[in-house]
Amino acid sequence: MTEPDPERLNVAPGAPHDSMLSETISYVVGLGLALLLTGISFWVASTSVLWGPGVATGLVVLAIAQMGVHLVFFLHITSGPDNTNNVLALAFGVLIVFLVMIGTIWIMAHMNANMAAPSDLMNLQMQR
């Protein structure tokens, strides 16, 4: 059997690929999708058509979608076998990011709600 080319087994994150045309198309498609998602985000935040309490959640979902667009089209993170190392590192990073953010918000909201204090002490208003 022939030895596979070592350079094809791994690719660096952000490394361009293939022909000039396909690379340019990748960036143009990424830009179009990112602009579209940004536009939808600003529209969703400005309109009153949508159910008010759900808007914040919708905005977070749109932001995560746009981050995915950036990762795929700008940083060229794919599901291909040459990208395993990059994807695993990304997965670990995402895990830590979510643990830190959700854990902190969860705990701090509960502490804020359960702290039996006069109303002028709530929301750290006494701290200067």
Added chain:
Amino acid sequence: MTAASEAPAVGLTHQGSEDTGLGQRGPASKSIVVPYGFWLFVLSDMVLFSALFATYASLVHATDGGPTTNELFHRNLVAIETVALLVSSFVCGLAMITAKRANMLWTQIWLVVTALLGLVFLSIEIYEFASMVAEGAPPQRSAFLSAFFTLVGCHGAHVTCGLLWIGTMMAQIWAKGFQPHIMRRLLCLSVFWHALDIIWVAIFTIVYLIGTLP
């Protein structure tokens, strides 16, 4: 075990099949290892930002009777900032495409455009910070404003570093040409610049858009 061509005694050896990471080829080349290490740095930078986001989200209502998010933020400015940084990220990609083909003129042009758009972004942010301080909303006013200036200011500091880096890379490409080690640095720069845009997506959503909902 005399000949180098023989299979090693330990470790999985699937010769000719899928790479197990324990093969005989030795470590990956520098063009893989260096950007991969930089990718790990970028991810750890995002972990750092997640701590700042968590701090901001915990303190966003701790205004101490001072100005709130709805009174301070202006969506129009943020929209311009967002588009400037997004197009800057796109043009940085174009610079990578032309750099791979060793096209000096267009690489330099695209890098200049990238830096100018980054400069537009940074100027608007500095203007915003200055007008907030002038309106009586400096970082020491409340816990919310401390968290806000830390989070957005940290992103702005990253953009400033990125601008200096772009200038450095333009000079290095000009002086040394498209050598392999210069190309590695350029690839790291593009990864850094795209990552900054990803963090900005989180900032404009969580800080500015959710902060100005009615």
